[in-house]
Amino acid sequence: xxxxxxxxxxxxxxxxxxxxxxxxxxxxxxxxxxxxxxxxxxxxxxxxxxxxxxxxxxxxxxxxxxxxxxxxxxxxxxxxxxxxxxxxxxxxxxxxxxxxxxxxxxxxxxxxxxxxxxxxxxxxxxxxxxxxxxxxxxxxxxxxxxxxxxxxxxxxxxxxxxxxxxxxxxxxxxxxxxxxxxxxxxxxxxxxxxxxxxxxxxxxxxxxxxxxxxxxxxxxxxxxxxxxxxxxxxxxxxxxxxxxxxxxxxxxxxxxxxxxxxxxxxxxxxxxxxxxxxxxxxxxxxxxx
Amino acid sequence: xxxxxxxxxxxxxxxxxxxxxxxxxxxxxxxxxxxxxxxxxxxxxxxxxxxxxxxxxxxxxxxxxxxxxxxxxxxxxxxxxxxxxxxxxxxxxxxxxxxxxxxxxxxxxxxxxxxxxxxxxxxxxxxxxxxxxxxxxxxxxxxxxxxxxxxxxxxxxxxxxxxxxxxxxxxxxxxxxxxxxxxxxxxxxxxxxxxxxxxxxxxxxxxxxxxxxxxxxxxxxxxxxxxxxxxxxxxxxxxxxxxxxxxxxxxxxxxxxxxxxxxxxxxxxxxxxxxxxxxxxxxxxxxxxxxxxxxxxxxxxxxxxxxxxxxxxxxxxxxxxxxxxxxxxxxxxxxxxxxxxxxxxxxxxxxxxxxxxxxxxxxxxxxxxxxxxxxxxxxxxxxxxxxxxxxxxxxxxxxxxxxxxxxxxxxxxxxxxxxxxxxxxxxxxxxxxxxxxxxxxxxxxxxxxxxxxxxxxxxxxxxxxxxxxxxxx
Numbered sequence: 154x155x156x157x158x159x160x161x162x163x164x165x166x167x168x169x170x171x172x173x174x175x176x177x178x179x180x181x182x183x184x185x186x187x188x189x190x191x192x193x194x195x196x197x198x199x200x201x202x203x204x205x206x207x208x209x210x211x212x213x214x215x216x217x218x219x220x221x222x223x224x225x226x227x228x229x230x231x232x233x234x235x236x237x238x239x240x241x242x243x244x245x246x247x248x249x250x251x252x253x254x255x256x257x258x259x260x261x262x263x264x265x266x267x268x269x270x271x272x273x274x275x276x277x278x279x280x281x282x283x284x285x286x287x288x289x290x291x292x293x294x295x296x297x298x299x300x301x302x303x304x305x306x307x308x309x310x311x312x313x314x315x316x317x318x319x320x321x322x323x324x325x326x327x328x329x330x331x332x333x334x335x336x337x338x339x340x341x342x343x344x345x346x347x348x349x350x351x352x353x354x355x356x357x358x359x360x361x362x363x364x365x366x367x368x369x370x371x372x373x374x375x376x377x378x379x380x381x382x383x384x385x386x387x388x389x390x391x392x393x394x395x396x397x398x399x400x401x402x403x404x405x406x407x408x409x410x411x412x413x414x415x416x417x418x419x420x421x422x423x424x425x426x427x428x429x430x431x432x433x434x435x436x437x438x439x440x441x442x
Numbered sequence: 443x444x445x446x447x448x449x450x451x452x453x454x455x456x457x458x459x460x461x462x463x464x465x466x467x468x469x470x471x472x473x474x475x476x477x478x479x480x481x482x483x484x485x486x487x488x489x490x491x492x493x494x495x496x497x498x499x500x501x502x503x504x505x506x507x508x509x510x511x512x513x514x515x516x517x518x519x520x521x522x523x524x525x526x527x528x529x530x531x532x533x534x535x536x537x538x539x540x541x542x543x544x545x546x547x548x549x550x551x552x553x554x555x556x557x558x559x560x561x562x563x564x565x566x567x568x569x570x571x572x573x574x575x576x577x578x579x580x581x582x583x584x585x586x587x588x589x590x591x592x593x594x595x596x597x598x599x600x601x602x603x604x605x606x607x608x609x610x611x612x613x614x615x616x617x618x619x620x621x622x623x624x625x626x627x628x629x630x631x632x633x634x635x636x637x638x639x640x641x642x643x644x645x646x647x648x649x650x651x652x653x654x655x656x657x658x659x660x661x662x663x664x665x666x667x668x669x670x671x672x673x674x675x676x677x678x679x680x681x682x683x684x685x686x687x688x689x690x691x692x693x694x695x696x697x698x699x700x701x702x703x704x705x706x707x708x709x710x711x712x713x714x715x716x717x718x719x720x721x722x723x724x725x726x727x728x729x730x731x732x733x734x735x736x737x738x739x740x741x742x743x744x745x746x747x748x749x750x751x752x753x754x755x756x757x758x759x760x761x762x763x764x765x766x767x768x769x770x771x772x773x774x775x776x777x778x779x780x781x782x783x784x785x786x787x788x789x790x791x792x793x794x795x796x797x798x799x800x801x802x803x804x805x806x807x808x809x810x811x812x813x814x815x816x817x818x819x820x821x822x823x824x825x826x827x828x829x830x831x832x833x834x835x836x837x838x839x840x841x842x843x844x845x846x847x848x849x850x851x852x853x854x855x856x857x858x859x860x861x862x863x864x865x866x867x868x869x870x871x872x873x874x875x876x877x878x879x880x881x882x883x884x885x886x887x888x889x890x891x892x893x894x895x896x897x898x899x900x901x902x903x904x905x906x907x908x909x910x911x912x913x914x915x
Contacts, residue, residue, distance in 0.1 A: 183559045191547045269543045273536060273560050274519030436522040439515065440457060 167432050173276035180275060184283035189290060203291040204298050207246055214246065215239040218364045236306040237403065243299055244402055245363035245395050251292040252329055252391060253354045259284040259333035260350045263341045267442035277435040278428075281337040285329060303402075314401045321401075324413070324420045325394050331423030334431040341434070341441045361391045366399070390416040445531075446493035447612060447643050448500075448517055453490040453526035455512055456483045486512045487667045490526070496611075499644040501658035501675060503651065503682055508664040510647045514614050517645060532611030532643070535561050544601065546590035550581055553589055554604055561608045571607040578633070579603035580626075599626055606633050612643045631657075651679050652738055674832065677878075680741050700752045700760050704779035707913050711752065711777065714744035714764055718806075720783070720855055720913050727809040728883045731911070733789060736801035737769055744773060759786075770795035771899075784912040790905050797899040802890045804907045805875075806859055807883040812851045815874040815886070818844040824884050827876055834885070835876045843869035847886045859886040861909040870907070 174181070193199045218224045219238040259281040263270065266280050303311050340346040362370075367386055374380050386392055393416045397408035487509045494500045502510045515521050516528050518536040543560045544553045554575055558568045576585050579599045581592075589597060605613075615634070634657065638644060648654050654661060654675065661678040663670040665685070671678050702709045709731075710717040716731035717724070734743035747764030755761050759778030766772060776788040789804060791797075814823050819840040848858045861870045875885035888907060 179564055180559045183556050187545055187548065187552075187556055190552070191545060194547060269560065271515075271520060272518075273543065274534065275560065275562070439521040 167429055170276070170278065170428055170432060174278060174282075177276055177279055181279050181283055181286065184279065185286035185290065188283065188287045192287075200294070203294045207243065207250055207295050208298075210246055210250075211239060211243040214242045214364045218242070224365055224369065240299075240303055240306060241366070241399060241403060242364050243302070244398055245361070247292060247295045247299060248325065248391065248395050248398060249358060249361055249363045250295075251288050252325065253358070254291070255285040255288040255329045256333055256336065257347070257351055257354060258288065260336040260340050260347045263337050263438065264344070264347075264442060270442055271439045277438055278334065278431060281333045282330070285326075285333055289326075311402060312405050314405070314407060317401060317407070318398055321394065321397055321408070321413070324416050325391070327420035327424045328390055328416070331420070331425070331427030334427035335423075338431045338434040338438065341438055357389070357391070360386075360389050362386075362395050367392060367396055387412075387415060390419040445496055447496045447531045448494040448645070449527070449529040450490055450492050450513075450517070451527050451529075453487060453516065453523040453528060454485065455487040455509075455516065455521075456485050456524040458483060485667055487516075487523075487664075490669055492662060492669070492672050494643060494645060496532075496643055497638075497641040498660065499638050499646065499658045501654040501661035501678075502645065502647045502664065503649070503654060503661055503679070504664035504670075505686075507666075509667040510664055511616060512667075513664070514616050514645065514647055517612075518614050530612065533562055534612045534614060535605050535608050535610035536614040536616070544589055544597065547588055549588055550576075550585040550592070550600055553600070557601070557604045558608055561605065561610070563608050567609075571609070575600075575603045575607045578606065578629070595623065595626070602630055606630075606637070610642070612645065613637060614645050614647075616647045651682070652740065655679055655739055676739070676741065677832075680743070683740075683742075683746055698751065700762075702758070702760060702777055702779055702785060704781075704785055705783040707783045707785065709777060709785045711760065711762055711775075713749055714747055716777065716785075718911070718913070725854070725857065725913065726807055728807040728877070728881050729805070731804070731806050733773065733775075733802070733804045733907070735769075735771075735791075735799060737797060737799055739800070742766060742769065744775075747773060769797060771797050774903075780910050780912070782912075783914045784910050786910045787907065788905070789907040790903050791899065792903045793899045793901050795901060799897040799899055800892060802897075802906055803887050804909070805885050805887040806857065806911060807877070807881075807885050808849055808857060809854075810882060810884060811854050812849040812857070812884045814850045815884075816848045816850070817872055817874065818842075818846060822874075824849075824874070825876060827879050827882060829879045831876070831879045833878060837874045837876060841871050841873070844872040847872035847874060847888075849874070849884060849886055855913050857886065858912040859888065859909065860912065861888045861907065 189200075193202065196202055198205070215235065215238055219235055219242075224238075262280045262284045263277070270277065270280070300311060300315075336346055336350050340350075367383075370386055371380065371383050374383050393412045397412050397416075400406055400408045400412075490513065502513060504510050514536065516523055517530060518534050519528075519530065520536075522528070543557050545556070548556065554572065555565060555568050559565075576582075579596070579602075581596055581600055584592060584596065589600070592600070613634075631653075634644065638657070644657070646654060646658055658675050660673065661675045662672045663678050663682050663685075670685070671681050698712070700711045702711070706721045708719045710719065714732060715729060716726075718726045718731065729743070729745070732744045734741050736742075744764055747766055749762060749764045752760045752762050755776060755778070757778045759776060762775040762777070764773045764775070771791055771793045774790040774792060776790075778786045780786045787804070791799075791802075810824075810827065812824065815821070815837065817838055817840070819842060820838055822837060824837065825835075845862065846858060846860050848856060850856050859872065861872060869890075871889045871891070873887050873889050875887055877883045877885060888909060890906065
């Protein structure tokens with residue numbers, strides 16, 4: 154039987170985040186499990202939807218960009234055929250959808266769970282983290298599927314370096330957690346935040362190299378003599394991360410620290426700020442919901 | 443000395459007047475902020491200071507909006523005070539709202555694990571009490587059906603069962619026992635009784651004063667966010683009932699005064715009390731002369747009744763009728779001038795339904811200037827009142843039936859209380875009492891008890907007291 158002692162003074166402390174979360178890890182898992190069950194229980198095809206959605210998206214994007222607009226991914230693969238194009242798009246899509254789904258559900262999570270928050274005391278971080286957890290489960294399923302499609306379409310297993318991707322993914326996860334904590338507690342204060350987040354995500358989809366490659370943007374900018382704007386694309390940390398994933402998957406080379414430095418700095422900053430502000434707000438969250 | 447498990451010290455809680463979500467550009471949003479319009483602050487609680495010891499059942503009462511629920515939220519850690527400290531040792535389970543966190547699409551079984559997890563239990567701990575939870579709830583085969591197929595009663599029963607078996611150290615209950623059918627309510631009370639037996643700490647918020655009185659040893663009374671009284675249950679509840687009545691009746695309009703004079707003695711009746719004056723000097727003190735009935739373990743004193751206009755009767759006397767708001771009875775007081783500085787009193791209870799009476803008394807409250815008492819059987823000095831005294835204390839040892847009780851003083855005229863009624867409702871005991879330090883009075887009381895078992899009154903009139911008060915050398 155766990156026993157706890159609390160006073161109002163130490164609830165807002167940043168140093169308590171990790172112990173609090175460790176003590177409530179089961180609750181986190183339960184909440185993720187609840188979301189997944191609720192989402193897929195009465196769906197005829199169940200968890201299959203977690204796969205079907207990104208697959209359909211991939212087919213549409215591949216058709217539009219590779220067949221209609223004839224965007225070519227020659228930066229990495231030389232002469233890329235349509236199968237590789239589809240895989241490149243799918244890889245970007247997986248990374249993007251994790252980011253976008255996590256952020257949009259986590260932003261609204263506190264408001265959606267206000268009946269719990271206003272009645273029971275537990276570390277509030279659990280709620281947005283559970284939303285991210287659900288998106289993470291879907292991404293893991295999608296990634297396994299990706300490996301299967303990759304092997305089928307290209308006739309070879311992905312390179313062994315693919316085992317590095319989970320570590321790179323941790324950078325992305327940290328950014329997502331930091332941002333989500335920030336937007337979730339701001340949304341408790343101002344409900345505009347969730348609309349703002351959704352609008353920015355729409356913009357972010359085009360600002361991230363999901364259906365194109367940075368090299369393509371560079372080429373177009375150079376044609377117009379605007380190449381000095383090119384680094385701006387990489388201000389988006391997802392740009393460096395998606396490029397890094399693709400270098401491993403399709404270029405069979407390890408990503409340079411050059412590309413990863415900025416995402417890592419972003420991850421540390423965003424996670425730190427997000428945790429700090431969330432913890433500061435969490436003791437009185439119940440008053441705002 | 444038991445250790446306090448809940449310590450609330452100097453707590454204040456402020457809320458912004460605008461609760462809930464705001465939009466950036468709307469009212470109280472960014473535009474107002476830029477223009478310097480800040481939301482106003484309202485104070486829900488202030489100067490709250492108390493402790494609850496391990497194993498204690500502690501009640502919180504007060505009118506709607508007095509801050510009871512806010513206080514429970516602070517104890518449960520849902521929110522924190524704006525000032526001051528709340529320290530809680532041990533795991534808290536709150537029954538603030540039953541079934542909070544139930545998801546309608548999950549089955550009863552899944553919700554039990556989820557809800558218990560929210561309350562802080564591991565799966566292994568839930569496994570060990572799972573059968574008890576299901577059995578207590580009476581859900582039966584529905585346990586594997588989604589809870590949105592449950593009736594609202596089943597939903598609440600499952601919620602209570604989970605909370606009741608999560609084995610917390612401290613239980614917070616907010617007005618949730620008015621749920622389910624009669625049988626389940628009895629079961630809930632039984633379970634709460636068991637929890638008290640097991641030494642769990644209970645903090646209980648309710649409007650059901652009888653339930654609070656029967657469950658809790660100590661009660662905190664809140665009024666508009668401030669502590670009014672924190673003491674033993676019956677005392678606080680009586681104070682609260684008193685407060686409700688005085689809130690309802692405006693001071694002068696509804697308190698018509700009636701004077702009855704006899705020689706140097708004047709009796710002034712007002713709202714269930716008789717104030718005695720002797721040679722223009724006030725004689726009685728505090729509650730003055732009043733009566734009280736103990737029924738359903740609560741004292742209902744005459745000052746809480748709704749008193750009708752007085753009417754004249756024979757011998758220059760008056761009849762006063764006070765109607766109870768809570769119980770099916772009314773008191774009829776007949777007060778007449780007696781012989782030489784005395785008044786005669788006759789008190790009748792008229793029941794409109796069956797009434798279970800545990801005790802009934804007529805009392806004269808005197809200032810502490812009175813130092814000695816004499817009954818038919820004993821004579822003694824009144825003991826000094828000390829600040830630690832929190833209960834009324836009977837000073838006599840011989841409880842035999844008596845007729846007179848007298849209080850004397852060096853400075854004040856003697857007061858003699860006579861009872862001259864022998865009737866079917868048992869003997870009258872004349873008993874001298876020291877009140878608690880707060881009321882600071884000596885009491886001469888004519889007490890009628892049912893000798894352990896309650897007196898059952900049938901509809902109709904029952905003559906309960908007849909006697910007189912004599913003042914003089």
